[in-house]
Amino acid sequence: MKKLALAVSASAVVLCGLAPAAFAQSSAQEGGAPTDAAAAAAAEVSPHTFTANVTLASEYRYRGLMQSNRRPAIQGGFDYAHSSGFYVGNWNSSISWLGDSNPKVSAPIEMDFYGGFKNTVTLAGLEWNYDAGVLQYYYPGDYPTGFTRPYTTELYVGAGAGPVFFKYSQALTNLFGFADSKYSYYADLSANVPLNFWDLTLNAHVGYQNVKHVNSASYTDWKLGLTKDLGKGFALAIAYIDTNAHKSAYTNSYGRYVGKATAWASITKTF
Template sequence: MKHKTINFAIPSLITAFTLLSAPALAVEGLSANVGFTSNYLWRGVTQTGDSAAISGGIDYAADSGFYAGTWVSNVDFSDDASYELDLYLGFSGELNDNISYDLGYIYYAYPDSAESDKDNEYDFGEIYAGVSFSNITLTANYGIHNDDGAQWADKALYISADAEFEVAEGLSLNLHLGDYSFDDDYDDGDYIDYGISLSKSGFTLALTDTDLDNDDVKLTVSYAIDLDL
């Protein structure tokens, strides 16, 4: 989850449409996921130099609401880093039939990012909280304990809103809006990302853009499958 078109790194996660939204309440046990996307985007920013990515992960969910998992994808920042490894855990539940919540922590690791420069380690963490009202999800992510190469992530705040609508049988329309703000030393890099996507049977077609200078609208095609273990 890093980007170099501005003066600091910008990180990534789990889908080509939106970086981290509160996960759906899961059935107890182990599950796996495998995905392919024509462009790995995280919060509107490519993590693969506008090239394709293959990803996969394993998750555990308990009836109590506790969950934990890991996820990996190739990345390309034109430097040492070749893959991203995410580790996360959290707790989710329902307040009533219409309102659910999710609280957790995620660690973004780039194990080979500092092979040629020990000060170029990108790893960082975030705590997050989300609440869903029917088909709308609001999420906040806050950056903590970053490494030297990800100093921008410290105290960075990402707030997002996502809405999902079933427009036809099995066809979902998703709308996304996010605001990424940074600490005073990097506040000239604050930006907004937004997008729209259609999903059916594991396939997603998405249009994504940001208000960053010289950033164009990106069209991505993705496919993902979930497997019970």
């Protein structure tokens, strides 16, 4: 049952790149004329970008489903990006969904590892963004004998223009603990539209999760929200999240339906 973001995307959640940071310095000779070395230093731009982020969320939702049983979640990650478009990263979150589905499981952390390539290309006078990579979801912990491990590896490819982006992810392994679910896929259509007032961005998303050989587990999820840029690396987000997931497939051991609609909020700091 599970996961289906983030990340921070990229939409996004889950769910997107950062421009390389620039560093420049200059000096002047007596009389004010810059030296060749100073001019070269002023023009130098690092091709490397390192960032980190930390988030406090009212709960963790992924692809519309509860990951923390409606309890707050602490999340964070690290990213490296090269000016060529290559990137790698790690993202982590507190979770409870594995223990909620089977009390014999002790796996309170999700660790995601990803890498890929993203860039832009101009076609027919329109600038397109594209992204392709691989993502692994890892859940360290203790599992009872015979329990299908939730570890999942997905390949993804996406493209978009302007505020709209479409992403397709396909599992190369079983999907989040569903037995015999290799080659399940997730289709994600998202839009992030700047509203040009109060530094607000409108976030809209609809996704479809297909679970191979488990028809009752396939479902659609959707989200509508706002993100507010607070400055100094802080961002506040609120959203309404819902799904049409079948209760027969997505009710945990405590009797809670994990696809239930919710109001959600988070605050993120990027370094």
